[in-house]
Amino acid sequence: MDRRTFSLGAVATLSVSACGSSSAKRFRTYNGPEVTSVVVNKGARRMYLLHNEQVLKEYDIDLGFAPAGDKRIKGDGKTPEGTYWIDRRNPNSSFHLSLGISYPNSKDIAEAKAMGKEPGGDIFIHGEPNRNRRKARNPDWTAGCIAVKNEEMEEIYAMVTDWTPIALRP
Numbered sequence: 001m002d003r004r005t006f007s008l009g010a011v012a013t014l015s016v017s018a019c020g021s022s023s024a025k026r027f028r029t030y031n032g033p034e035v036t037s038v039v040v041n042k043g044a045r046r047m048y049l050l051h052n053e054q055v056l057k058e059y060d061i062d063l064g065f066a067p068a069g070d071k072r073i074k075g076d077g078k079t080p081e082g083t084y085w086i087d088r089r090n091p092n093s094s095f096h097l098s099l100g101i102s103y104p105n106s107k108d109i110a111e112a113k114a115m116g117k118e119p120g121g122d123i124f125i126h127g128e129p130n131r132n133r134r135k136a137r138n139p140d141w142t143a144g145c146i147a148v149k150n151e152e153m154e155e156i157y158a159m160v161t162d163w164t165p166i167a168l169r170p
Contacts, residue, residue, distance in 0.1 A: 064144035074120030096127025127153035
């Protein structure tokens with residue numbers, strides 16, 4: 001093997017390693033106490049990860065663009081209130097990483113239907129937008145989701161498992 005071939009191979013190996021390390025940072029591991037619930041206090045713009053009654057972590061959050069009140073219909077810009085579940089994960093989210101919230105439930109669907117409307121859906125805890133990050137600097141900018149900084153979302157994504165209950169309070 002000549003020197004040029006070795007150099008190109010070394011560069012390729014370094015490039016692959018660099019890509020792998022950024023991915024590893026995004027997908028963190030967590031070995032602490034189990035997160036038994038997530039609590040969102042919309043009024044205080046705070047989210048708490050709990051192990052039983054002990055707060056493990058807390059975060060500042062942004063909400064939907066019309067945050068006061070409970071989400072009733074699609075497009076209202078409100079973040080739901082009530083008890084739901086973390087029911088899915090999206091490692092390929094348009095908002096860095098995301099954890100799905102089980103909204104709407106049967107009660108939400110019935111309330112919206114009684115108004116002749118759709119309840120909406122796709123409510124997540126997520127990071128900042130992958131594009132147009134400037135938008136995320138305005139408070140309460142989501143369509144009804146709960147947003148945190150990307151670094152915080154990486155931590156939350158590692159700590160919170162599917163089927164963890166989430167209480168969204170006014």
